[in-house]
Amino acid sequence: MVAGAPRVFISHLSGVAVFDPNGDQVGRVRDVVVMLRVGGRPPRVLGLVVEVVSRHRIFLPMTRVTSLESGQVITTGVVNMRRFEQRAAETLVLGELLDRRVRLVENDEEVTVLDVAMSQLTARRDWEIDKVFVRRGKGGALRRRGEARTVEWSAVTGFSVEEHDQGAANLLATFEQLRPADLANVLHHLSAKRRSEVAAALDDDRLADVLEELPDDDQVEILGKLAEERAADVLEAMDPDDAADLLSELPEDDQERLLKLMQPQDAADMRRLMSYEERTAGGLMTTEPIVLRPDASVADALARVRNKDLTPALAAQVYVCRPPDETPTGKYLGVVHFQRLLREPPFTLVGSIVDTDLQPLPPDTPLPGVTSYLATYNMVAAPVVDESGSLLGAVTVDDVLDHLLPDDWREVSVVEMPQELTPASEDGGGRA
Incomplete structure (x- = not known):
C-alpha cells in the first residue's frame, strides 16, 4: 500500500x-x-x-x-x-455508523449519514476516516439536487465517544501519542482496575508493544484478565523472545492452553525459545532476524532493513544463510552490516560481501559471554547458531540490557511524566 x-x-x-x-x-x-x-x-x-x-x-x-x-x-x-x-x-x-443521525457543526442541522470515506496517512500504513457523506432532511430519496454533500469528519458531531464516560476512551485518547515504554510506565502506576480497562481497549499490536515494556508481574496480571483467545493473539503480536519470557512466568497448564491457541509456527518458536535457559544466548535471542540467501542483492537487503517495524538493533545487519530462510535456517554463512550495504552498488550479491571473521554464539552461551561478545566487537546484535550450523536467531543489545539492569529499573522514569498523565487517585476514580 x-x-x-x-x-x-x-x-x-x-x-x-x-x-x-x-x-x-x-x-x-x-x-x-x-x-x-x-x-x-x-x-x-x-x-x-x-x-x-x-x-x-x-x-x-x-x-x-x-x-x-x-x-x-x-x-x-x-x-x-x-x-x-x-x-x-x-x-x-x-453496521453502526451508516443511517445514523448526526448534526452539522456549522448550523446544528440534523443530517443522515449515507457513507464515510477513509484515507491513508502520508508516509504511514495507518488509515483514518476523514470524510462523511450526509443527506439533509428526513425521508428516503433526495427531493432536489444539493441535499447531499461530503463534509470533513470534524464538520459533524454525534459520532464521538462520550467524553464524560469513565470507560477507557479518555485514557486512550490521552495515551495515544505515547511511546510504548512511556505508556507502559503510566499503566504500571494505575490501579489494577484501570490498568485492566485500558489493556482491554487497546488493539492487539499496541497492547503487545506495551506488554514488552512492563514488569513481569504486570504482564502476567494483564494477560490473565484477557480472554484466552485474545491472550494468544497478543502473544503472537509480541516479539518471540518477549512472548516466550512471559509464557515462562505462567503455570504449565496455562502455557499449554495458550500455545494450542496460537498459530503452529508461532507456537513452535515459543516452545523452542522456552527450551533454553533464560540467561543464555538461546533464551535471550529473537527468532525473527533478517535472513537472506547469498544470491539476494544489496537492494533486497536494504528493502528488508527499511521495514519500520524492525528495531534499530535488528535492522543493523542481515544474516546470510542457505535455505530455508526461516529459523532454524540452512547453513549460516555470515553477516553483512548495514554500513557495508550502503557502500555497495544495489546489484551486488550479499553472498559476495559476507563478513565471516566473527564467530557466531552457541545457544548455551551464558549472559556474561554474550555481553562480552557485544562489547568486544562493538556489535548491537549477534547471531546464534547451533551445532549443525543453522541460524537459530539473534541476540540484540536491548535484550541483554533488560537482564543486566536492576529488577526495578522500570520504576525509574527516563523523563518526568506530564502531570495530566499521572493517576489522580488510587482507585481510578480521577482523571488519568
Whole structure:
C-alpha cells in the first residue's frame, strides 16, 4: 500500500473480494472496524471484517493489507482464521455508523449519514476516516439536487465517544501519542482496575508493544484478565523472545492452553525459545532476524532493513544463510552490516560481501559471554547458531540490557511524566 492512495468510501468495500498474494480468494469484506476518538478527531481504521469460505467472519488488520484498489483487497498472505469478536472500544462502520443521525457543526442541522470515506496517512500504513457523506432532511430519496454533500469528519458531531464516560476512551485518547515504554510506565502506576480497562481497549499490536515494556508481574496480571483467545493473539503480536519470557512466568497448564491457541509456527518458536535457559544466548535471542540467501542483492537487503517495524538493533545487519530462510535456517554463512550495504552498488550479491571473521554464539552461551561478545566487537546484535550450523536467531543489545539492569529499573522514569498523565487517585476514580 503506498502513501497517497485514493480515498475509499466504505460502502464500496462491502462484498469486495479479498485475495492472498498468489491470487487465491480468502473471502469477502463485510465491514470495517474503526476506533472512535474524542475531541472530533478522525477515527482510526483498525481493519476489515472478512467472511471466509467457511462462512464465519475473521478480522484482517489494516497492517496485513498490501493493496486496496480496483475492486479488490490484497493481503500479505498471513491471515488469522479465528472468528471475529467485536471489542468494547471498536465500532463497525457499516453496521453502526451508516443511517445514523448526526448534526452539522456549522448550523446544528440534523443530517443522515449515507457513507464515510477513509484515507491513508502520508508516509504511514495507518488509515483514518476523514470524510462523511450526509443527506439533509428526513425521508428516503433526495427531493432536489444539493441535499447531499461530503463534509470533513470534524464538520459533524454525534459520532464521538462520550467524553464524560469513565470507560477507557479518555485514557486512550490521552495515551495515544505515547511511546510504548512511556505508556507502559503510566499503566504500571494505575490501579489494577484501570490498568485492566485500558489493556482491554487497546488493539492487539499496541497492547503487545506495551506488554514488552512492563514488569513481569504486570504482564502476567494483564494477560490473565484477557480472554484466552485474545491472550494468544497478543502473544503472537509480541516479539518471540518477549512472548516466550512471559509464557515462562505462567503455570504449565496455562502455557499449554495458550500455545494450542496460537498459530503452529508461532507456537513452535515459543516452545523452542522456552527450551533454553533464560540467561543464555538461546533464551535471550529473537527468532525473527533478517535472513537472506547469498544470491539476494544489496537492494533486497536494504528493502528488508527499511521495514519500520524492525528495531534499530535488528535492522543493523542481515544474516546470510542457505535455505530455508526461516529459523532454524540452512547453513549460516555470515553477516553483512548495514554500513557495508550502503557502500555497495544495489546489484551486488550479499553472498559476495559476507563478513565471516566473527564467530557466531552457541545457544548455551551464558549472559556474561554474550555481553562480552557485544562489547568486544562493538556489535548491537549477534547471531546464534547451533551445532549443525543453522541460524537459530539473534541476540540484540536491548535484550541483554533488560537482564543486566536492576529488577526495578522500570520504576525509574527516563523523563518526568506530564502531570495530566499521572493517576489522580488510587482507585481510578480521577482523571488519568
